[in-house]
Amino acid sequence: MTETPTPVDPPGLYRSPAFAQGMIVPPGPLLFVGGQNGVDAEGALLDGLAAQTEQALRNLLAVLAEAGSGPEQVAKLTIHLAPGIDPTDAYGATRAVWGDHRTAVTVLAVAPARPGALVEIDAVAAVPR
Numbered sequence: 001m002t003e004t005p006t007p008v009d010p011p012g013l014y015r016s017p018a019f020a021q022g023m024i025v026p027p028g029p030l031l032f033v034g035g036q037n038g039v040d041a042e043g044a045l046l047d048g049l050a051a052q053t054e055q056a057l058r059n060l061l062a063v064l065a066e067a068g069s070g071p072e073q074v075a076k077l078t079i080h081l082a083p084g085i086d087p088t089d090a091y092g093a094t095r096a097v098w099g100d101h102r103t104a105v106t107v108l109a110v111a112p113a114r115p116g117a118l119v120e121i122d123a124v125a126a127v128p129r
Helices: 049-066 088-096
Strands: 006-008 022-024 030-037 074-081 104-109 121-128
Touching: 006 030, 022 049, 022 104, 030 049, 049 121
Parallel strands: 074 104
Antiparallel strands: 006 022, 030 121, 074 121
């Protein structure tokens, strides 16, 4: 059985093709994916916002896959951007890796803990039983 969250988009609120206003998660196990940076398998930080964002998402997708989940089961993404980063630029970099999977999203401007990191992404996902 696939546990897929259901978008909640109340009338009168903006309906984005990229995100939902809320998500209902079916009962069952949840996976909390810790913040993923744009680092490769050796821990080297990639250069630039696009490369870091794409790698952070690939890392997130690897954690989801290892747990038997996928982007369609993600109920919430939190995207932490270094101060001064335009969220529109980060969004453009997500499309190639993330695709068209709508979910609830929060974008914050914060100083990532790793020096040089421009983006960090964490998630909450349902895990199919």
